[in-house]
Amino acid sequence: MDKYHDFKVEDFAEDPYFYAWVASPDSENEQFWNEWIEKHPEKYAVITEARTILLSVIEVNEDEVPTERVSQLWNQIEEGIEALDKYQQYSAEDFADDPSFFTWVTEPDEATKTFWHNWLKLNPEKHNIIEEAKSLIGMLQLKEADIPQSTIDNLWNKIDTRIENLWGEIESGINAIDQYSDFTAEDFANDPSFFAWVTEPDEALQTHWNTYLKQNPEKTSTVDEAKRLIGLIQVKEEDDIPQSKIDDLWNRIDSRIGDLWSNIESGMEAIDQYSDFTAEDFANDPSFFAWVTTPDETTNKHWEVYQEQNPEKASLIDEAKRLIGLIQVKEEDDIPQNRIDDLWNRIDSRIDNLWSNIESGIEAIDQYKDYTANDFADDPSFFVWVTEPDEASEHHWTTYLEQNPEKVSVIEDARLLVLDLNLKIEIPQTRIDNLWEQIDQGIQQGGGKKTSDTKTRSLSLRRFYAVAASVIILIGAFFIIRNFNQGPTVEMTAMGEQKKVELPDGSTATLNADSRISYQSSDWKQERNLKLSGEAFFEVKKGSKFEVETNKGTVAVLGTSFNVFDRNNALKVECVTGKVKLTGKLGSAVQILEPGMGAKIDQGKLSKYSFDKTEASKWTSGEFNYTETSLPQVFAEVTRQFNVRFEYKTDIKDKLYTGGFSNKEDLAAALQFICEPMNLKYTIQTNGTKTVVIDVKDKK
Structure with a gap:
């Protein structure tokens, strides 16, 4: 002492x-x-x-x-x-x-x-x-007479205790100051307290880690990376991810994905891919077709369980069975053997690819990495999200876009493809009979010589699959063409294009790049109704109710001018003149907007805001201005205006941009306006398709 x-x-x-x-x-x-x-x-x-x-x-x-x-x-x-x-x-x-x-x-x-x-x-x-x-x-200073000695003593005792506790905490809590100071993302992911906070948070953990992040904001990016490591189920086995890390992550998540794998092994998807199937969809499904034509124990069990769980699908399943029955053909010799073999080889290849994806763990890799717009449009989960989105598909695809902002333009192309083909088709029996007559004529014209080998060979399964495939393709093509010829009027713009469209009543719609409207011109006088995907500025003539339908909601007016932005599961409406009524998809959100007021629906939530009316339609003259806007959203607009693709060497999803660009300038000028204040650099590559690579300026 x-x-x-x-x-x-x-x-x-x-x-x-x-x-x-x-x-x-x-x-x-x-x-x-x-x-x-x-x-x-x-x-x-x-x-x-x-x-x-x-x-x-x-x-x-x-x-x-x-x-x-x-x-x-x-x-x-x-x-x-x-x-x-x-x-x-x-x-x-x-x-x-x-x-x-x-x-x-x-x-x-x-x-x-x-x-x-x-x-x-x-x-x-x-x-x-x-x-x-x-x-x-x-x-x-206070007179001692004003404060009893006992009170003073009591206060001093409390102060002494408080000081002792404080020093005790300081002496015992320094702990080398901060045990996490040198933690990497992997260290955080391996920390029991951190792992529990990410996977099963409680109040104590929330308080501890939120306080830590407030006191150590520089650790935010490391903590986010650690969260991604813990949440990682889809792991790309690339050179930048050591095998030891992959093995460690898989060991942790094996226990959590048991149910998922059991579903895959039993032939079921993690979600009900059949929820929106029509009779034609069931007839086209390989598993359903095999169950109807050549059932085995596995397909019997699968479809019996499905029917028990979904009794409301009974009528659709019966109709699908009848459709398959229509395309069963007798073992005639009118179809050349080489044609049958070729069709069968194609089907075998398609089925092999499908099952190899499932067996290799389609959920454990990024199956969408190399997808084109056509691939996305053919994906059942994507199709459901575009046509009839539910909570599960919204969550899945919104998360995917957040993690893969470079896919925004491809996704938009795929949405347009789905919307173009999403036509409800009713197939009268007379049409089916007529179609079969045409198919029979085609078969007779292209037939070959009859041989005894063809008569004796049992084609049952392969012929049914081959003919089923060819007939389904013909039926689909026939009815798509028929409906296209009799369908709605469609106006659309490509990447880098803007167009002003005059509607039947003299109202106008100015379409931004990569946008589409469709309407029934024959019914326009009775019902001014159109569908929009993308972005458009409307100037509406006075008259009956004018409605704009989007995937997220409906905008209704009488006579006004307004802007509608409908992309990536977000709907934004801005009223310039008159009044606008915005109604959510299920009628749950309704807003009346006056000039200078806007509203948006994002992730199911509606919010209202004010804006400068002169800004709403500036994009129609090529000017794009932003305030505190997500940087991926800004680059998505650049993609549409200049028809380019983006690759990112740095994470930009949390960056907010204030500024603007013009499509009247060249691409380099637009990128300079955006990248300079964000401390980013860009490289324009031209190798077949124009690609812009984004990276940080000072990266070494």
């Missing part, structure tokens, strides 16, 4: 070691007392007075002390005093909080009086601050 901590002036003066330092200092006692004063600055006044007393009584023979030594000692003392004067930068509040100053003001003794009087003589410019500090202390 430090015995000098409670020493007074006389105690120091009587202490042999202190006396030795004052009377005959050497390197050892000089070092000790200088370090001790640095640790106990509040004792500076006491030390100074004790030294003064000792020096005044010590008789020094000047002949014995060289003048050079005396001068050196005084220089050291003056330098030490200056170095130890911590009060030069003090404010009034700092002085009031200083123990030595407080003692001088409230219970002065000779030592504190001497010190502070001397200090004020040396620092007269501090007089006003000292007086203010005294006033602050005076405001806190």
Whole structure:
């Protein structure tokens, strides 16, 4: 324990070691007392007075002390005093909080009086601050009569306890300051507390980690990467992911995906892919077709369970069976063997590819990595999301787009393809009979010679599959063409194109790039209704109700001008003149908008906002302006305006952009406007398709 901590002036003066330092200092006692004063600055006044007393009584023979030594000692003392004067930068509040100053003001003794009087003589410019500090202390002084001694004692006990607890926490909680300071993403992912917070958070974990992130904002990107590692189920086995990491992640998630794999092994998808199937869809499904034509134990079990769980599908399944029955053909020799073999080889290849994907873990890899717009349009999950989205498909595809912003333009192309082909088809029996007559005629014209081998060969399964495939293709093509010829009027724009369309009543719709509207021109006088995918600015003539339908909701007006943006599961409507009514898809969200007001539906939530009316239609003249807008959304618009693709070498999904660009300038100018303030650089590559590579400027 430090015995000098409670020493007074006389105690120091009587202490042999202190006396030795004052009377005959050497390197050892000089070092000790200088370090001790640095640790106990509040004792500076006491030390100074004790030294003064000792020096005044010590008789020094000047002949014995060289003048050079005396001068050196005084220089050291003056330098030490200056170095130890911590009060030069003090404010009034700092002085009031200083123990030595407080003692001088409230219970002065000779030592504190001497010190502070001397200090004020040396620092007269501090007089006003000292007086203010005294006033602050005076405001806190209370007569002892006003506060019972018991209350004072109780308060001091609480303060003592609080201080002890505080020091206990400091001493025991330093823990090398921060155990997470050097953590990598992998370290966080392996930390039990962090893993529990990400997977099964409770209130205590939420408080702990939210507080940590507030105190350590620089760790945000590392924490996000750790979350992705924990949530990672689809792992690409590339060079930048060591096998050890993949193995470790799989070991952790094996227990959580047991149900998923059992569903895959039993032939079921993780979601009901059949929920929106028509009779034609069932007839086209390989598993259903095999069950109807050549059932085995596996297909029987699968479809019996499905029918038990979905009794409302019974009529559709019966109709699908009848369709398959229509395309069963007798083993005639009118179809050349090479044609049958070719069709069968194609079907075999298609089925092999499908099952190889399932067996290799279609959920464990990014099956969409190399998808084109046509591939997405053919995907059942994607088709459901575009035509009749539900909560599961919304979540799946919204998450996918957030993780893969470079796929935005391809997704938009695929949505247009699906919307073009999404025509409800009713097949009358007369049409089926007529179609079969045409098919029979085609078969007879292309037939070959009859051979005994063809008669004796059993084609049952392969012929049924081959003919089924050919007939389904013919039926689909026939009815798509028929409906296209009799269908709605469609206006659309390609990438990099804008177009102004005049509607039958004189109203106009200006389509932004990669956008589409469709309407029934024959019924326009009775019902002014059109469907929109993309973005358009409407100027509506007065008349009957005018409606714009999107996947997310419906906009209704009488006579007005307004802008509608419908992309990536977000709907945004801005009213420029007149009034606009926005209704959510299920009627759950309704907003009446007046000029200068906008509303948007994003992730099922509706919000209202105000905007500058002059900005709403600026894009029609090629100007695109943004305020605090997601950077992927801005680059998606660049994709549409300049018909380019983007590749990202850095993560941009959390970046917000304020600024703009014009499609009247060239691509490089637009990219410069966007990238410069975001500390990004771009490279334009031309290798078949124009690709823009985005990276950070200072990346080494």
